[in-house]
Structure formats: C-alpha cells, structure tokens
Amino acid sequence: MEYFLQQLINGVTLGSIYGLIAIGYTMVYGIVGMINFAHGDVFMVGAFMALIVYLALVAIGITFVPLALLVVLIVAMALTALYGWTVERIAYRPLRGSFRLAPLISAIGMSIFLQNYVQLAQGARVKPLPPVVPGGHQFGAAEGFVVNISNVQILIVVTTVALMAIFTVIVAKTSLGRAQRACEQDRKMASLLGVDVDRTISLTFVMGAALASVAGLMYLLYYGVVDFYIGFVAGVKAFTAAVLGGIGSLPGAMLGGLLIGLIETFWSAYFSVEYKDVAAFSILAIVLIFLPSGLLGRPEVEKV
Amino acid sequence: MTEPMLTIRGVTAYYGAIAALKGVDIDVAKGEIVTLIGANGAGKSTLMMTIFGSPQARDGSIVYDGRDITRMPTHEIARLRIAQSPEGRRIFPRMTVLENLQMGAAVTQFAHFDEDLRRMFDLFPRLKERVSQRGGTLSGGEQQMLAIARALMSRPQFLLLDEPSLGLAPLIAKQIFAAIGELNRTEGLTVFLVEQNAYHALKLAHRGYVMVNGSITLSGAGRELLEREEVRAAYLEGGRH
Numbered sequence: 001m002e003y004f005l006q007q008l009i010n011g012v013t014l015g016s017i018y019g020l021i022a023i024g025y026t027m028v029y030g031i032v033g034m035i036n037f038a039h040g041d042v043f044m045v046g047a048f049m050a051l052i053v054y055l056a057l058v059a060i061g062i063t064f065v066p067l068a069l070l071v072v073l074i075v076a077m078a079l080t081a082l083y084g085w086t087v088e089r090i091a092y093r094p095l096r097g098s099f100r101l102a103p104l105i106s107a108i109g110m111s112i113f114l115q116n117y118v119q120l121a122q123g124a125r126v127k128p129l130p131p132v133v134p135g136g137h138q139f140g141a142a143e144g145f146v147v148n149i150s151n152v153q154i155l156i157v158v159t160t161v162a163l164m165a166i167f168t169v170i171v172a173k174t175s176l177g178r179a180q181r182a183c184e185q186d187r188k189m190a191s192l193l194g195v196d197v198d199r200t201i202s203l204t205f206v207m208g209a210a211l212a213s214v215a216g217l218m219y220l221l222y223y224g225v226v227d228f229y230i231g232f233v234a235g236v237k238a239f240t241a242a243v244l245g246g247i248g249s250l251p252g253a254m255l256g257g258l259l260i261g262l263i264e265t266f267w268s269a270y271f272s273v274e275y276k277d278v279a280a281f282s283i284l285a286i287v288l289i290f291l292p293s294g295l296l297g298r299p300e301v302e303k304v
Numbered sequence: 305m306t307e308p309m310l311t312i313r314g315v316t317a318y319y320g321a322i323a324a325l326k327g328v329d330i331d332v333a334k335g336e337i338v339t340l341i342g343a344n345g346a347g348k349s350t351l352m353m354t355i356f357g358s359p360q361a362r363d364g365s366i367v368y369d370g371r372d373i374t375r376m377p378t379h380e381i382a383r384l385r386i387a388q389s390p391e392g393r394r395i396f397p398r399m400t401v402l403e404n405l406q407m408g409a410a411v412t413q414f415a416h417f418d419e420d421l422r423r424m425f426d427l428f429p430r431l432k433e434r435v436s437q438r439g440g441t442l443s444g445g446e447q448q449m450l451a452i453a454r455a456l457m458s459r460p461q462f463l464l465l466d467e468p469s470l471g472l473a474p475l476i477a478k479q480i481f482a483a484i485g486e487l488n489r490t491e492g493l494t495v496f497l498v499e500q501n502a503y504h505a506l507k508l509a510h511r512g513y514v515m516v517n518g519s520i521t522l523s524g525a526g527r528e529l530l531e532r533e534e535v536r537a538a539y540l541e542g543g544r545h
Binding site: 175178179181182185186188189190191192193194195196197298 | 356358377378379380382383388390394396397398399403406407408410411454458
C-alpha cells in the first residue's frame with residue numbers, strides 16, 4: 001500500500017510536467033492543425049533559461065528561495081515565450097498556405113536547430129543544479145508505513161494545477177480565448193469579424209512556450225539536471241499525452257499528461273524500468289485503436 | 305447625388321488560374337439597399353469576399369466610405385463598420401449562440417453589448433431561446449438568423465448579406481427580408497444583398513445588378529429589373545412565389 005501511494009505521488013508529479021508541455025502541443029494543433037515538433041525543445045530551452053536566471057540571481061546575491069523562484073518563473077516564461085514567438089514567426093508563418101507537410105518538416109528542422117544551438121552555446125555536458133527546495137513531509141508513520149512527499153513535488157503539482165486553471169479560464173472566458181477558438185473553428189470567418197488571425201496564432205505559440213518553460217523549471221527542480229537533449233524524450237512523451245487525451249482538447253492534454261506520468265511510474269515500479277516507454281506507447285496504441293480521436297477528443301465529423 | 309458608400313471599379317479576382325470576377329463595376333450609395341442576383345457560380349459570393357480582401361482583387365479598386373480598401377487585410381476592413389453575413393453562414397459550431405454574438409461585437413470593444421444583444425433578441429426571439437446552445441446544433445434557419453445577428457452586433461453602417469434566404473422556410477425568409485427593410489428605413493443601414501431568390505430581393509432593393517459569369521450584364525432599379533424579360537426568364541419563371 002505504501003509503495004502504491006508513493007508511486008502515485010511520483011506519477012502525478014511526472015504527469016504534471018508532461019501535462020504542462022502537452023498543452024502547448026494541443027493548443028497549437030487546435031489552431032493551426034500542425035504538430036509543433038520543436039515544442040519539446042522549447043521546453044528544454046525553458047529549463048536552461050530557468051537554470052541560467054537562477055544562477056544569475058544567486059550571483060547577484062538573491063538567495064531567498066521563494067523570491068528567487070518567482071523571479072525565475074517570470075523571467076524564464078517571458079524569455080521562452082519569445083523563443084516560441086520567434087519559432088512561429090520564422091519557421092511556420094511563411095509556410096502558412098503551403099502544402100501540409102511543409103510546416104511539419106520546418107518544425108523538425110527547428111527542433112534540430114534548437115538542440116544544436118543549446119549544445120554549442122551551453123556545452124553538451126549535463127548541467128546540475130543543487131537542490132533548491134529541500135525537505136518534505138512523511139505520512140502514515142503511525143499506521144506503520146511511510147509515504148514521502150517532497151516539497152518540490154508539492155510545488156510542482158500546485159503550480160501546475162494553478163496554471164491549468166488560469167489557462168482554462170483564459171480560453172473559456174476571455175476575448176483572446178474566444179478569438180483562439182474562433183480561429184480554430186473557422187479562420188476566415190474570424191478574420192471577417194476583425195480578428196487578427198496571425199496575431200492570435202502568435203499568442204497561442206507564446207502561451208504554449210510560456211507553459212513549457214514552467215515545465216522546464218519544474219523538471220530542473222525535480223531532477224536537478226538538464227542537458228540539451230531532454231526536450232526530445234519529454235517532447236515525445238508530452239505529444240503522446242496530447243494524442244492520448246485527444247489532440248486539440250485542453251482538458252484532454254491535462255488528462256493525457258497525468259495518465260502518461262502514472263503509467264510510466266507504475267510500470268517502472270512494478271515491472272521494469274527499461275520498458276516504461278514501451279508501456280506508455282502501447283497504452284497509446286491501444287487507446288487509439290478503440291478511440292481514434294483520443295479520450296476527450298472530438299470525432300472528426302464534417303457538418304455540411 | 306447621394307454620397308457613395310461603396311465604389312467598385314474594374315475588379316478582377318482569381319482562384320488559381322480561374323477568373324472568378326472579370327472586371328466588375330458596382331456602386332452603392334449611403335442608405336441604399338442594392339442587390340446582386342445571378343445564377344450559381346456566377347461569382348456573387350466571390351465578390352462579397354473580395355470586398356473583404358479574401359481573395360484580394362488582382363486589378364481594379366474598391367473604395368469604401370472614401371477609403372481605398374483594395375489591399376487592406378481582411379481583419380482591418382472588418383473594423384471599418386462594415387459587416388458580412390457570409391455564404392454558408394459560417395457559424396462557429398462549437399461556440400454557443402451567445403459566444404457567436406460576442407465574436408460579432410468584438411470590434412466594438414463591447415461598448416454597447418447588452419443593449420445590442422437585447423435588440424437582436426427582439427429582432428430574432430428564437431436566438432434568445434437558444435442562447436446557451438452550441439451554434440452547430442441550431443437549425444439552418446436559426447443559423448441564418450444568428451449569422452445576421454452576429455453581423456449586426458458590430459453596429460455596421462454597411463451590411464453585406466450573402467443569400468440570407470437560403471434554406472429557409474418562405475415565411476422565415478419573409479421575416480428576415482422585412483427585418484432588413486426595417487433596419488434600412490429606421491437606421492439608414494446600407495445593405496448589399498446577394499440573392500438567388502431574385503423576386504424577394506428585387507422587390508426589397510432600391511437598385512439591382514445581374515451577374516453572369518463574373519461580369520455585370522444588367523443593372524437598374526429593382527422594380528425595373530423585375531419587369532425585364534431576360535431577368536424573368538433566367539431568374540424568376542418557375543421560381544416565383
């Protein structure tokens with residue numbers, strides 16, 4: 001039982017990180033109908049941004065952890081959002097209206113470019129960060145079993161839930177969110193109503209990148225190391241999560257992220273660590289056989 | 305001479321290599337209802353979209369309210385108090401009726417949203433009953449009302465309507481035409497109306513144009529066109545009601 005609970009906590013933590021990245025995939029897919037394969041690498045850039053900003057703050061003597069983390073969060077979000085914006089501007093927008101595969105190929109190019117750029121700029125070696133948020137809580141000592149929740153895990157889950165709530169409200173209730181959904185459903189009609197479609201798409205990339213940078217910060221705090229390659233694996237997992245939940249669906253991305261995190265963690269805990277990725281992708285394959293549009297996705301029905 | 309609202313001169317437009325508009329001239333004066341009739345595929349809807357710059361005119365010029373809008377991006381044109389209820393209605397299917405109307409009001413910064421919403425509900429009481437229903441679940445007639453209401457939510461001075469009677473029961477079509485006439489008389493709304501239902505359109509309009517194969521072949525006062533033999537033969541006989 002204690003082992004199960006412990007794995008549950010670990011799985012939810014991991015799932016939060018995947019979910020944050022998956023939102024970027026799903027929002028971009030929803031609005032431009034393409035998979036932004038560079039998104040995983042934007043997450044990696046976000047993790048590096050967080051590390052650099054944190055070390056810079058320490059260097060100028062800001063060591064009060066909550067303040068430092070808040071500054072890191074905001075600055076990393078802003079800088080990574082700029083990356084997301086730039087990627088869209090130079091690699092995707094010129095190809096809008098081109099054949100369907102063009103932006104996809106361009107995205108893979110951006111992904112390779114970002115990896116190599118960070119590798120050249122920061123070096124290929126793993127970059128460590130000493131534990132910033134130490135400590136944790138133990139539960140169940142009285143009942144005879146011990147479950148640990150570290151403060152980092154609490155921070156990750158709470159931040160994720162808060163951000164997801166904020167983004168859900170933005171998409172559901174604000175003018176920007178309405179414009180995003182309008183562009184998703186009928187781009188031409190949206191422009192007939194005065195929506196600047198290019199700007200709305202840019203803002204969607206900015207939002208996705210900002211969330212990915214938060215995931216990057218969480219990853220950094222949780223694992224304590226980053227390198228230029230983390231974006232690939234995490235990106236593929238988060239993409240899987242988005243597809244599992246139903247690509248294009250915001251709650252689907254959150255659910256998918258959570259499920260992928262749980263599947264991976266439980267498989268590692270009860271079966272074998274080596275095959276955890278196989279397990280996650282197998283579940284994806286099985287779900288897609290029976291629910292081709294994912295768990296919360298909307299079936300493709302063309303209304304005429 | 306009344307003030308011009310829309311002046312179209314020598315406009316051509318293409319889909320790929322196919323010419324959809326072959327040098328169109330049209331004038332709409334402020335406060336007028338002008339209709340454009342023609343068969344399927346004549347280029348009527350293309351002209352409506354070309355006014356909004358999507359597709360942009362390749363040659364010629366479009367001047368709206370004293371401004372050359374020929375090369376202006378679509379969303380900027382939409383902010384000039386010109387609104388369109390387009391071909392196929394193009395309701396946002398996964399947004400509620402209220403959200404669709406909010407989209408229409410976006411260009412007004414919601415300055416008089418509640419007031420305008422009430423007016424639309426007076427004009428189309430059915431929309432009030434359906435206010436929290438998704439656009440895609442509405443019937444064709446309700447979608448048509450929503451498309452017109454959405455266009456009116458931007459408080460346009462100039463309204464483009466593409467086949468507002470398409471797929472509607474005759475009684476409802478009549479109501480919609482009556483509502484358009486009413487807005488024109490009471491608020492001076494200028495209307496440019498594309499119709500296949502030539503009889504109703506020409507009766508309502510002050511002036512009309514006939515389009516064949518991307519060119520204007522006839523123009524004149526609405527009632528005058530109704531009397532023309534070629535118009536009757538092509539667009540009215542058998543379709544009269």
